[in-house]
Amino acid sequence: METNKLSDVKIRAAKPQDKLYSISDGEGMFLEISPKGGKWWRFKYRFNGKQKRLSLGTYPSTSLKAARDKRQQARELLASGVDPGDQRKAEKMATETALRNTFAGVAEEWAQNKVSSEKWTPTTERKRRIWLNNGLLPFLGSRPISEITTAELWNVLQRTQKTSGYTANRLRGMASEIFNFAMATGRAENNPALPLQGQIAVKKEKHRLAILEPEEVGKMLRAIDACQAAATTKAAARLAPLVFVRPGELRHAEWSEIDLKKALWSIPAEKMKMREPHVVPLSRQAVAILKEIQPLTGHCRYVFEGTKPGEPISDNTLNKLLKTLGYKGRMTQHGWRAIARTLLDEVLDVRVDWIEHQLAHSVRDANGRAYNRTSHLEGRVGMMQQWADYLDGLKAEGPAEEVNGASQEA
Known part of the structure; x- marks a missing residue:
């Protein structure tokens, strides 16, 4: 049987025709040429009496x-x-299985499970994947997960601990969850991250900055009212203390979520950290701010649209405003939550469970059942109006010029 019939010259000279055709090299191998010019190597053989082909x-x-x-x-x-075809399928399956059993393969399944079970918001997923991609996968990704040792994981975490013990500790926690997932799916027999619990030195984290003295809160509110920031930025900064939601929830507020007539803002679960829908009663003052900004952004998706059309203000916009007003190192946007939590409890003597519920923290009844989003809504409506009136009172206690930079652009 003649074999090795082809040459590169013959192959290059083979031009496409109206129909698929082939040229043989012998011993079952041929080159298939499509009408569009594609050229595929094929091997034709018989196994157990059946004609087969292999690419x-x-x-x-x-x-x-x-x-x-x-x-x-x-x-x-x-x-x-x-059968060479069966052999190839077995090798492909073995390769896929090996990849699924690597740390990277298991980590991806674990992450997908978090997303599909709605335990992660898009923001959380993005942050966790950044940690994985930077702190664990470059060093452990290709390793079979069942072969990773505690010492190996420790050496990887030490790389991150040099710059941030906090992040290293979070990475250890993530690794522990991934190893637990591997054990649950039959790909590992132990969790090498467990012995490292408590072994990573973590510097005491500073609490998010917040000004808790009522007089200072009043000064800050006056400074915000007097600033010359962009209209959307200033409106968001004025609304923030009245609703004390998380900064990401505030800047992603959409007009479709807000009912000005009912004075309610309904935030969908996918935007919330706890993945539960949340209702924010709007005080008269909050409604007034929203009505002021509505002519400017009411036609947009986001209440506080940024400079880029179709996108909200950036996550640094409001913190930058606070720095411009002289509060660098003293206050962050997230601080409004601590301020509300403290003053509602200690000054206004509001029920703690109402406060916690309005902060979208996990609150349970006497039987351990989680409250739904409308629990105590009537009481929380009154609380939010009481809070807005209290803030107005704080603002009225001094002049607007008390904070340097209040008139600067932001």
Whole structure:
């Protein structure tokens, strides 16, 4: 039987025709040429009385010599009584299984499970993947997860601990969850992250900055009212203390979520940290601010649209405003939550469970059942109006010029 009939010159000279055709190299191998010019190497053989074909790659990505080597390997398998097609499927399955059993493979399944079970918001997923991609996957990703040792994980975490013990500790926690997932799915027998619990030195984290003295809160509110910031920025800064939601929830507020007639803002679960829908009663003052900004952004998706059309203000906009007003190192946007929590409880003597519920913290009844989003809504409506009136009182206690930079642009 004639073999090795083809050459690179003959292959390059083979032009596309109206229909698919092939040119033989011998011993079952041929080059298939499509009407569009694509060229595929094929190997034709018989196994257990059945005619079969095996793809050997495309030309020129797979050279003539490489295709012939693959043909020889296939013929050797046939001589040993092995179907080369079945062998390839088994090898592919083994490779896929090996990849699924690596730390990276298990970590991806674990992350997808978090997303599909709605335990992660898009923001949380983005942050966790950044940690994974920077702190764990470059060093452990290709390793079979069942072979990773405690010492190996410790050495990886030490790289991060040099710059941030807090992040290293979070990475250890993530790794522990991934190993637990591997154990649950039968790909590991132990969790090497467990012995490292409590072993990573973490510097005492500073609490998010917040000004808790009523007099100072009043000064800050007056400074915000007097600033010359962009209209959307100033409106968001004025609304923030009245609703004390998380900064991301505030800047992503959409007009479709707000009912000005009912004075309610309904935030969907996917935007909330706890993945539960949340209702924010709007005081008269909050409604007034929203009505002021409505002519400017009412046609937009976001209440506080930024400079880029279709996008909200950036996550740094309001913190930058506070710095401009002289509060660098003293107050962050998240601080309004601590301020509300403290003053509502200690000054206004509001029920703690109402406060916690309005902060969208997990609150349970006497039987351990989580309250739904409308629990104590009537009481919280009154609380939010009482809070807005209290803030107005604080603002009225002094002049607007008390904070340097109040008139600067932001």
